[in-house]
Amino acid sequence: MSDQEHIAVSKFRQYLRINTEQPNPQYYKCKDFLYEYAKEIGLKPWSYECVSGKPIVGMTLEGTDPSLPSVLLYSHTDVVPTFPDHWTYPPYDAHKDGEGKIYGRGTQDMKNEEIGSHDGIASEDDVYTLYYGQRCTWWVKVTCPGNPGHGSRFFENTPGPKLHSIIAKVTSVNITKVVGGVETNVIPPDFVAHFDLRITPTDDLIEMENLIAEWCKKAGPDVTYEFEQKLMNKTLTSTSKSDAWFSVFANVLEAEKCKYNTAISICGTDARYIRQLNIPAIGLSPMINTPILLHDHDEYLAENTFLKGLQLYVKIIEGLANVPKH
Numbered sequence: 001m002s003d004q005e006h007i008a009v010s011k012f013r014q015y016l017r018i019n020t021e022q023p024n025p026q027y028y029k030c031k032d033f034l035y036e037y038a039k040e041i042g043l044k045p046w047s048y049e050c051v052s053g054k055p056i057v058g059m060t061l062e063g064t065d066p067s068l069p070s071v072l073l074y075s076h077t078d079v080v081p082t083f084p085d086h087w088t089y090p091p092y093d094a095h096k097d098g099e100g101k102i103y104g105r106g107t108q109d110m111k112n113e114e115i116g117s118h119d120g121i122a123s124e125d126d127v128y129t130l131y132y133g134q135r136c137t138w139w140v141k142v143t144c145p146g147n148p149g150h151g152s153r154f155f156e157n158t159p160g161p162k163l164h165s166i167i168a169k170v171t172s173v174n175i176t177k178v179v180g181g182v183e184t185n186v187i188p189p190d191f192v193a194h195f196d197l198r199i200t201p202t203d204d205l206i207e208m209e210n211l212i213a214e215w216c217k218k219a220g221p222d223v224t225y226e227f228e229q230k231l232m233n234k235t236l237t238s239t240s241k242s243d244a245w246f247s248v249f250a251n252v253l254e255a256e257k258c259k260y261n262t263a264i265s266i267c268g269t270d271a272r273y274i275r276q277l278n279i280p281a282i283g284l285s286p287m288i289n290t291p292i293l294l295h296d297h298d299e300y301l302a303e304n305t306f307l308k309g310l311q312l313y314v315k316i317i318e319g320l321a322n323v324p325k326h
Contacts, residue, residue, distance in 0.1 A: 008310055009102070009303055011037060013094035016104035021092075025078040031055050034077075063321060071320045074270065079106045086297040100303035107301040108287060109294035122287040122294070122301075127259045130249055131283030133236035134265040134272055135198035136205060139228040140212060142166055144191045144219065151185035157220075163191040165219035173197050194228070198266055201234035235275040236264075237282055244326055245280045248319035252312065286312045 018030050031047060034057045038045035043059040050056065057077070082091040082105050089095035091105040108122050123129055144166065146159035159180065167175060173195050180191035199208055216223040239246050239262045253260045265271075271281040286309030293299040 006303075006307060009306065012306065013096065013102060013104075016094040016102070016106055017092055019092050020078045021081055021105065022078055023081075027053065027055055027077065030077045031057050034059070065325075068325055071317065072274075073317070075110045076270075079109070080295050083297065088298050091299075096303065101300045102303060102306070103298060103300045105299055107299050108285075108290070108292070109299075110285075122285060122290040122292045124289070124291055126288050127261055128253060128284065128286060128288060130239070130246075130260060130262045131265040131271075132239050132246075132262055133201055133234075133275070134267065134269055135200055136231045136234065137268045138195075138197040138199060138208075138230050140195045140197060140225055141228050142193045142195065142216060142223065142225045144193070144223050145189060146220075147187070148189040149187045151187060155187060158187050159189070159191040160187075162219045162223050163193055166193060166215055166223070169215045169218075198268075200264060201236060205232060205234070231268075231272065233272060233276045235272075235278065237275060237280040243280075244323050245320065246282065248323065249282055249284065249316060252315045252319055256312065256315070258312070284316075285309075 015030075015033060018033060019026050020030050035045040035047075038059040043061050046058045046060065047055040048058075084091055087103070089103045091103075094102060094104045096102045142163075144159040144162035146162060147155050147157045149155045149158070163178070163180075174197075175193055176196045177194035178191060179193075181188040197208075199205060212225055216225050237246070241247050241250055250260070265283060269283065271283055274281040287301060287305055290301065290305055
């Protein structure tokens with residue numbers, strides 16, 4: 001680690017070296033790091049465990065008027081699994097190459113945001129994206145029952161054609177899992193298919209469910225569906241320049257001569273729980289000109305991009321913390 005390296009970059013790399021990979025994240029090692037860092041920079045650390053063994057770690061900086069609303073900066077500490085054989089450098093070494101690229105799981109998703117908002121994604125061009133909502137995630141399990149039998153014969157009412165009927169209808173929906181069959185020469189008694197739907201909040205959710213019911217009915221009278229996850233909240237955060245909170249983001253980005261747009265996130269994020277409480281939530285990951293590598297091999301973030309993001313965060317946080325009471 002160079003003596004000339006920015007302290008935030010050094011801390012970022014130190015944080016990346018903590019292996020918080022699922023299914024066995026080193027949560028308490030991560031907690032210890034965050035507690036120590038909070039004390040170094042004058043913040044009050046605290047933690048709470050809704051689920052035993054999975055601490056939520058907070059750092060509090062009290063303002064001049066604690067009666068005003070708080071500003072929450074949020075990220076998760078765990079990261080998705082890695083396949084080290086496919087990485088150029090070990091995923092938990094936080095290696096920085098000669099071009100300033102910092103390699104490590106969590107550089108983009110989402111340890112970068114903790115050291116640095118929420119539900120953001122890297123941008124491959126020079127445009128920052130402000131996320132003001134997210135698609136409603138529906139996980140649908142469809143069961144297609146039928147007559148079993150030997151594979152050498154043709155039977156009526158087998159599950160295969162019913163499943164084919166469903167799949168043929170849902171060309172714009174991801175089928176993520178199909179279960180059925182025990183042997184190659186045996187027609188199974190049923191096929192079960194799992195679908196991942198991401199529905200835009202402006203769409204009619206009741207109409208969408210009616211469409212699913214119609215697909216199943218046409219596939220066969222005994223074809224059923226059930227929801228493994230069904231998010232119905234369609235709350236969006238205001239992106240009006242007259243909105244006290246959003247205007248801070250817009251004004252800072254414009255003052256810094258940064259291009260930006262607004263969008264509904266395709267990903268499922270915890271911001272939905274905040275919005276359900278009618279608390280405004282904006283997602284911003286200030287990572288421009290960066291290939292999207294979250295969950296991918298060789299995930300990295302350029303040092304200069306990280307530092308530019310910090311500069312933007314400082315200005316945005318200052319603005320949010322000083323929004324007049326309204």
